Amino acid sequence: MTAQRTTAAGGMETAFGFRKVGEGEKQGLVNDVFSRVAERYDLMNDLMSGGLHRLWKDAMVAWLAPSRRPGFKALDVAGGTGDIAFRIVEASGYQAQVTVLDINGSMLAVGRERAIRRGLEGNLTFVEANAEDLPFPDSSFDAYTIAFGIRNVPHIDTALSEAFRVLRPGGRFLCLEFSDVDMPILDRIYEAWSFQVIPRIGKMVAGDDEPYRYLVESIRKFPNQENFAAMIRRAGFARVTWRDYSGGIAAAHSGWKI
Ligand SMILES: C[S@@+](CC[C@H](N)C(=O)[O-])C[C@H]1O[C@@H](n2cnc3c(N)ncnc32)[C@H](O)[C@@H]1O
Numbered sequence: 690m691t692a693q694r695t696t697a698a699g700g701m702e703t704a705f706g707f708r709k710v711g712e713g714e715k716q717g718l719v720n721d722v723f724s725r726v727a728e729r730y731d732l733m734n735d736l737m738s739g740g741l742h743r744l745w746k747d748a749m750v751a752w753l754a755p756s757r758r759p760g761f762k763a764l765d766v767a768g769g770t771g772d773i774a775f776r777i778v779e780a781s782g783y784q785a786q787v788t789v790l791d792i793n794g795s796m797l798a799v800g801r802e803r804a805i806r807r808g809l810e811g812n813l814t815f816v817e818a819n820a821e822d823l824p825f826p827d828s829s830f831d832a833y834t835i836a837f838g839i840r841n842v843p844h845i846d847t848a849l850s851e852a853f854r855v856l857r858p859g860g861r862f863l864c865l866e867f868s869d870v871d872m873p874i875l876d877r878i879y880e881a882w883s884f885q886v887i888p889r890i891g892k893m894v895a896g897d898d899e900p901y902r903y904l905v906e907s908i909r910k911f912p913n914q915e916n917f918a919a920m921i922r923r924a925g926f927a928r929v930t931w932r933d934y935s936g937g938i939a940a941a942h943s944g945w946k947i
Pocket residue numbers: 716719720723766767768769770771772773790791792793796818819820821835836837838841842843
């Protein structure tokens with residue numbers, strides 16, 4: 690679970706990777722991480738995951754199976770440089786309208802350029818906003834997706850309630866996130882890769898290891914599959930299930946607003 694404690698000053702504390710920070714501090718620190726990595730984000734994703742993130746994203750969008758009817762509306766929260774939104778548009782036969790929402794303008798700027806290069810800008814809208822306070826009316830979207838984003842959000846319960854609010858009845862929630870590895874040998878290899886190799890790749894390729902330490906630490910602090918499913922249910926979603934990818938290194942959670 691996302692444990693919270695009280696600071697000496699009486700405010701709430703939350704996890705920023707392995708550090709405890711004041712609740713109000715976390716978002717600023719997260720924004721700094723993604724502003725620092727934005728330009729190298731896509732390259733680093735390939736290097737850090739050995740390309741696996743592409744397969745996990747393909748699998749989540751295949752599970753979503755976006756409608757090919759014109760007017761299908763999806764919201765991709767923490768959408769960053771656009772990977773999920775591009776896949777939804779392609780899987781819908783270029784019918785879907787996808788809103789890419791992210792709190793970080795640098796990540797969105799990279800996403801916008803990539804969308805133009807792919808000729809997808811007609812299907813996409815980019816919105817700079819917070820997952821905890823979505824600037825949309827109730828029941829606006831057929832689908833809500835969030836990939837590798839929710840563990841960065843300071844108040845996960847608030848983001849989940851917002852997801853529920855903006856989905857139409859019958860709408861689908863899908864979240865892709867790093868999760869709990871269920872095989873001890875794989876877990877040991879994964880731990881060594883995460884803590885020994887990834888920060889070094891960050892230093893070599895992006896000239897900075899600190900953001901990558903946060904990214905791997907934050908993965909370890911995120912609730913496991915079971916506990917995260919319980920949080921999704923508490924937000925009001927029904928038929929909550931998940932699929933593990935690569936032995937649980939990543940997992941996609943699905944829920945429905947009924
Ligand atoms: C690891 S990236 C994931 C990007 C993309 N979804 C992907 O899978 O490649 C995490 C993203 O979450 C965004 N983010 C962090 N906190 C957020 C918040 N409160 N609201 C919206 N986006 C947020 C960051 O700016 C960053 O772009």
